[in-house]
Amino acid sequence: MDFRLTDEQELFQNVVADFVDREVVPVAREIDEKEQFPAELFQKIAKLGWLGVRYPESYGGAGGDAVTYNLMCEELARGSMSLAAAVAMQALMGTDFVFRFGTEEQKQRLLVPALKGEKIGTIAMTEPEAGSDLGAIRTRAEHDGDHYVLNGTKMWITNATLADFFTIAAKTLPDAGFKGVDLFLVEKGTPGLNVGRPIHKLGTWASETSEVILENVRVPASQLLGGQEGRGAALLRDILSEIRVMTGALSIGLTRAALKSSLQYAQERIAFGRPIIQFQAIQHKLAEVATRLEAARTLVYRAAWQIDQGQRDPKICAMAKLFASETANYAADEATRIFGSYGFAMEYDAQRYFRDARFLLYGAGTSEICRNIIAQELAR
Numbered sequence: 126m127d128f129r130l131t132d133e134q135e136l137f138q139n140v141v142a143d144f145v146d147r148e149v150v151p152v153a154r155e156i157d158e159k160e161q162f163p164a165e166l167f168q169k170i171a172k173l174g175w176l177g178v179r180y181p182e183s184y185g186g187a188g189g190d191a192v193t194y195n196l197m198c199e200e201l202a203r204g205s206m207s208l209a210a211a212v213a214m215q216a217l218m219g220t221d222f223v224f225r226f227g228t229e230e231q232k233q234r235l236l237v238p239a240l241k242g243e244k245i246g247t248i249a250m251t252e253p254e255a256g257s258d259l260g261a262i263r264t265r266a267e268h269d270g271d272h273y274v275l276n277g278t279k280m281w282i283t284n285a286t287l288a289d290f291f292t293i294a295a296k297t298l299p300d301a302g303f304k305g306v307d308l309f310l311v312e313k314g315t316p317g318l319n320v321g322r323p324i325h326k327l328g329t330w331a332s333e334t335s336e337v338i339l340e341n342v343r344v345p346a347s348q349l350l351g352g353q354e355g356r357g358a359a360l361l362r363d364i365l366s367e368i369r370v371m372t373g374a375l376s377i378g379l380t381r382a383a384l385k386s387s388l389q390y391a392q393e394r395i396a397f398g399r400p401i402i403q404f405q406a407i408q409h410k411l412a413e414v415a416t417r418l419e420a421a422r423t424l425v426y427r428a429a430w431q432i433d434q435g436q437r438d439p440k441i442c443a444m445a446k447l448f449a450s451e452t453a454n455y456a457a458d459e460a461t462r463i464f465g466s467y468g469f470a471m472e473y474d475a476q477r478y479f480r481d482a483r484f485l486l487y488g489a490g491t492s493e494i495c496r497n498i499i500a501q502e503l504a505r
């Protein structure tokens with residue numbers, strides 16, 4: 126592997142970093158405490174063209190690659206995980222299926238405005254009784270003439286309260302496990318589609334997450350994504366690998382923020398007549414976090430670079446997510462220790478990093494599921 130950031134990628138990262146320092150870091154705690162979608166910042170990001178960072182210019186995108194998209198996710202997560210989660214969804218899995226499989230009319234009507242922040246897209250796979258085991262989802266898509274009728278309940282759907290269009294996973298073959306899952310484009314306002322109760326969460330308070338209920342939702346067969354039944358599992362496998370890398374990038378951002386605040390606090394806090402950074406026990410914590418951060422960065426950007434080379438590797442993507450998300454949790458845990466009791470106080474950011482780091486453990490495969498994928502790939 127021969128990977129280093131190009132001048133263009135480095136420049137873009139610096140521009141996003143500057144935006145995050147000026148616009149996000151100062152308000153991150155406030156938007157979290159409001160527990161509302163950070164609409165103003167989201168619109169600023171849309172105006173900068175970053176929602177379309179990985180899409181072609183012909184649809185209003187910036188024509189960037191996976192590395193560039195992940196650099197943006199990393200920097201945003203350094204400032205606010207809630208904002209980063211909303212943007213990451215819109216710029217990848219919320220819109221990707223319309224881009225890849227939508228008709229030209231759907232792309233003009235949904236994707237183009239979505240990249241401008243005028244419409245919101247999301248993906249709905251998880252159900253109350255099935256998350257890791259997507260082959261066990263109960264949402265059904267049944268043929269009815271030249272339509273499908275969808276019935277089921279989705280859970281934990283990011284941005285659902287705001288969404289104008291949903292990529293919905295449903296079973297076309299109920300007894301075929303994961304192979305029986307297909308994906309459907311369903312738009313807001315379709316009779317029978319309802320967004321249910323918002324879920325109160327431990328972290329990412331300003332990223333809205335809700336239940337979605339489908340009761341006899343009729344969609345034309347043209348809204349089966351991929352054009353034919355039986356393609357959903359393969360499409361999901363691809364996007365899940367990309368979501369894993371993105372979650373790794375979010376994890377790097379949070380780890381950097383936790384390390385920076387821990388280092389600063391350790392230099393300022395006096396105990397036994399000296400700054401606590403002079404104690405070897407504290408130095409070792411910082412050294413360990415910094416070492417794991419570098420290792421996580423190498424894995425995540427190797428995975429993203431491979432995607433850009435057309436060599437997406439499910440094992441490396443799972444390793445990147447596993448290692449980086451566990452590193453973020455390690456870093457946030459150590460931060461709350463280095464801060465002593467102030468790590469437990471709502472007026473410091475250490476507690477927010479600790480709560481938001483948990484979010485990174487679940488989406489696109491828990492640590493256990495990532496280990497399963499790595500082991501399966503090893504045994505191949």
Ligand SMILES: Cc1cc2nc3c(=O)[nH]c(=O)nc-3n(C[C@H](O)[C@H](O)[C@H](O)COP(=O)(O)OP(=O)(O)OC[C@H]3O[C@@H](n4cnc5c(N)ncnc54)[C@H](O)[C@@H]3O)c2cc1C
Nearest residue numbers: 248249250251255256257258281282283487488489491493
């Ligand atoms: C804030 C947030 C936002 C989310 N946004 C979305 C979204 O927008 N769209 C969406 O579709 N989903 C979303 N999710 C859902 C998320 O992807 C799922 O929660 C996740 O896949 C885990 O599923 P589960 O919660 O049902 O856990 P389960 O699958 O029930 O797992 C429970 C436990 O069992 C373990 N386990 C399960 N199977 C195995 C196995 N084979 N081997 C070993 N251990 C196993 C798991 O690792 C876990 O520890 C979101 C979740 C959160 C927290």
